[in-house]
Amino acid sequence: MLLLPPATAAFMLIIAAVVLPVTVLSSSFPATVLQLQRIFPVNEKVEFKVLRARDAARHERILQGGAGAGGGGGGAGGGVVDFSVQGTSDPYLVGLYFTKVRLGTPPREYNVQIDTGSDILWITCNSCIDCPRTSGLGIDLNFYDVTGSSTANTVSCSDPICTNMVPSASSQCSAETKQCGYSFQYGDGSGTSGFYVSDMLYFDMILGNSMVANSSASIVFGCSNYQSGDLTKSERAIDGIFGFGQQGLSVVSQLFSRGITPHSFSHCLKGGGNGGGILVLGEILEPNIVYSPLVPSQPHYNLDLQSIAVNGILLPIDQSVFATSNNRGTIIDSGTTLAYLIEEAYDPLVEAVTSAVSQSTKPLIFKGEQCYKVLVSVSGLFPPMSFNFAGGASMVLRPEDYLVHMGFVDGAALWCIGFQKVQQGQGISILGDLVLKDKIVVYDLSHQRVGWANYDCSLSVNVSVTFGRDEFINAGQVSVSSSSKNFLLGLIPSLFEALIAQIITFLIL
Numbered sequence: 001m002l003l004l005p006p007a008t009a010a011f012m013l014i015i016a017a018v019v020l021p022v023t024v025l026s027s028s029f030p031a032t033v034l035q036l037q038r039i040f041p042v043n044e045k046v047e048f049k050v051l052r053a054r055d056a057a058r059h060e061r062i063l064q065g066g067a068g069a070g071g072g073g074g075g076a077g078g079g080v081v082d083f084s085v086q087g088t089s090d091p092y093l094v095g096l097y098f099t100k101v102r103l104g105t106p107p108r109e110y111n112v113q114i115d116t117g118s119d120i121l122w123i124t125c126n127s128c129i130d131c132p133r134t135s136g137l138g139i140d141l142n143f144y145d146v147t148g149s150s151t152a153n154t155v156s157c158s159d160p161i162c163t164n165m166v167p168s169a170s171s172q173c174s175a176e177t178k179q180c181g182y183s184f185q186y187g188d189g190s191g192t193s194g195f196y197v198s199d200m201l202y203f204d205m206i207l208g209n210s211m212v213a214n215s216s217a218s219i220v221f222g223c224s225n226y227q228s229g230d231l232t233k234s235e236r237a238i239d240g241i242f243g244f245g246q247q248g249l250s251v252v253s254q255l256f257s258r259g260i261t262p263h264s265f266s267h268c269l270k271g272g273g274n275g276g277g278i279l280v281l282g283e284i285l286e287p288n289i290v291y292s293p294l295v296p297s298q299p300h301y302n303l304d305l306q307s308i309a310v311n312g313i314l315l316p317i318d319q320s321v322f323a324t325s326n327n328r329g330t331i332i333d334s335g336t337t338l339a340y341l342i343e344e345a346y347d348p349l350v351e352a353v354t355s356a357v358s359q360s361t362k363p364l365i366f367k368g369e370q371c372y373k374v375l376v377s378v379s380g381l382f383p384p385m386s387f388n389f390a391g392g393a394s395m396v397l398r399p400e401d402y403l404v405h406m407g408f409v410d411g412a413a414l415w416c417i418g419f420q421k422v423q424q425g426q427g428i429s430i431l432g433d434l435v436l437k438d439k440i441v442v443y444d445l446s447h448q449r450v451g452w453a454n455y456d457c458s459l460s461v462n463v464s465v466t467f468g469r470d471e472f473i474n475a476g477q478v479s480v481s482s483s484s485k486n487f488l489l490g491l492i493p494s495l496f497e498a499l500i501a502q503i504i505t506f507l508i509l
Contacts, residue, residue, distance in 0.1 A: 098238055099279075102202040103221070104149030110142050110239040114279065116334050116443075117300060119245035120182075122222030125194060129226050132237035142239050144223055146197060151218070155180040155196035161220055162196065165248045182222055190229025197223045201251070219254050245299070246445055252281060256445075263446040267334060270457035271400065271437035277457040284440050285462040291444070291451035292389035295324045301443065301450060304390035305330040305429065308345055310352035311383035317345050321427070328427035332441070332450055336432025339402070339419050345429065346421040349385070353417065356383045366406065366416060373412035378403055382415075387431075395452060401435050 098113050103123065110123050124131050126143035135141050146152045155161050157173035162180030172181035172193070183193035202216045224240065243250050244265060248257075256263040266284040269277040295302040305322040308315050321344040322330060328342075341349065350370050354363050360381055362373040374381065382399035389395070404418040418434045440461065442451040455461075 099242060101242065103144065104199050105151040106149075107200070107202045108142060108144070108148075110144065111139050112240040112242040113238050114244065114335070115241050116244045116332075118241060118243035119247040119250040120222050120243045121219070121240065121251050122192065122194065122224050122243075123240035124227070125223040125225045127225045128194075130232050131224070131227050132232060132234040134234050135237040136235040137238065139238070141237060144197075144239075146223065149199055152197055152199040155198060155220060161198075161249075165220075166196065190231045191227070192222075192224045192231055193226045194222050194224040196220055217255060217258065217260055219251055220249060221251075244443075246301075247299075252445070255281070264442065264444045266440060266442040266461075266463075267436075268440045268455055268457040268461060269334070269433060269437045278461055280461075280463060282463045283442055283444060286440050286453045286455060288453040289440060289442060289451040290391075290393040290453065291442075291447075291449045292391045292393035294448045294450060295329065296448070298324065298329070301332040302329050303332060303450060305387060306390060307388045308349060308385065309388065310349060310385045311356055313352070315345070315348040315352060317348060321345065322429070325427075330429045330431065332431050332436070334433060334436055334441070336430050337434070339432050339434040340422050340428070340430045341419050342422045342427050342429050346419060349419065350417055353383065353385075357381060362412070366409075366414065369416045371406065371414055371416035373409060374415050375412050378413075378415055387435075391449075393451070395431075395435070395439075396454070397435055398454075401438070404434070 098111050100109050101112055101121070102109050112121065112123070123144040124141070126145045128143065131143075133141065146154065154177075157163075157178050157180050159180060162173070166180060166182065172183050173179070174181060174195070177195075179195040181193065181195040183191070185191040198218055198220050200216045201219045202214070204214060222240075244252060247253065252261070252263070252265055255261040261281045262283060264283045265279065265281045267277065267279040268284065292303050295304055302324055304324065306319055308317060321328070321342060324330075354370065354372075357363075357372060360376075364371055364373065378399040382403060384399070385397045385402065387395040387397070402418055403415045406414045406416050408414060422429065436452075438454060438457055439452050440455045440457075444451065
């Protein structure tokens with residue numbers, strides 16, 4: 001049997017797909033399409049303390065190391081996964097981002113939370129103990145049934161996946177079933193345990209010129225049969241969690257190792273109006289993107305923050321307080337609602353902002369937060385600020401990126417600083433949706449860097465997709481086209497030529 005390199009296998013996947021009815025956009029790499037939504041259990045604004053409590057529970061989970069899996073993936077990069085974001089990005093509407101994934105044969109649909117702070121995809125099993133049966137999010141809960149899928153296989157304790165890729169700290173093996181299991185206990189008292197399963201993940205592969213073909217790949221994910229703590233509450237119950245971490249068992253790493261998708265993902269979250277945006281497995285292209293290297297050997301997306309400036313003036317902060325260690329550093333996390341700064345940076349930042357606007361606003365403390373009564377637009381009144389990272393990359397924040405509108409007081413608009421102070425001794429700064437909205441953010445794992453650029457996230461985005469040349473896809477708008485068949489027939493010769501070139505190269509080597 002002739003074994004082909006991963007890139008060749010990707011070409012063969014596309015050729016096999018051309019017999020299917022598909023949707024289309026302009027591209028030359030295949031790309032997988034899923035829908036990402038944001039859902040809200042309540043349609044009213046909430047106070048800082050509620051948001052802080054929600055973020056605190058999350059931080060206790062992810063800062064424990066999360067559901068990380070050891071090992072990375074090699075292989076060629078492939079298509080682009082497109083998530084269409086819905087819902088408002090207003091940080092005072094408590095919510096979460098989720099997408100629908102299709103698993104098993106026949107495929108069933110599951111709503112899973114998008115989480116950059118953990119690695120594995122896990123779904124609640126139908127055998128789960130103490131798991132919610134209803135959700136306050138207004139969605140129907142679905143439970144994965146291993147026996148109900150003809151393509152499902154449990155991962156045994158002797159399987160190389162279990163022995164090499166599953167983190168030893170969370171792994172468990174059943175003496176009775178010999179199943180490769182896991183158990184995650186989080187700092188907020190919640191936890192989950194279950195076993196690993198291999199089954200089919202179904203997705204739509206963008207071929208180019210507005211074309212999408214149905215595709216699938218076998219992946220390993222967790223089947224949760226026990227949950228505790230906050231995970232048992234119905235208010236925000238969902239079918240599972242979709243980890244977007246860096247480690248080997250993340251879906252991003254699994255698909256990349258087989259040449260199906262690139263080793264990167266990107267998002268652009270709309271801040272105004274009805275919100276929305278996009279998240280893709282792949283690299284969004286934008287000329288103004290600046291990149292900063294990831295801090296090596298960290299379980300999360302840690303960056304080297306070096307200084308902060310307000311109105312172009314550097315704040316008097318000792319750079320050493322930003323250094324990454326076990327209990328210090330700066331993390332980019334789209335699952336965090338607000339943004340958190342260590343005390344040594346928070347105090348001079350608030351002081352600088354207040355000093356800049358004290359003549360034209362009325363500063364006040366409102367429910368423990370630094371706020372301001374404002375009679376005019378904040379955009380021309382409050383100063384810009386920049387967070388300066390290693391590699392010369394600066395994240396420039398407009399007033400709308402760090403202020404939150406809390407309502408009106410005495411006929412004046414009340415705006416409060418959205419940054420929260422991290423108490424002394426707890427030195428992790430976390431940049432969440434408050435500052436990440438209205439920006440393209442690219443997590444380029446192949447080059448171990450994160451990039452960003454200010455962007456109107458209500459617009460479509462361009463993604464690099466290449467079969468020997470660069471073209472673009474409108475990743476935000478995919479529609480069915482009657483020209484799909486003609487396009488695919490026209491694509492076959494170039495795909496066949498590329499396939500032959502790959503085989504020849506492989507044989508020569």
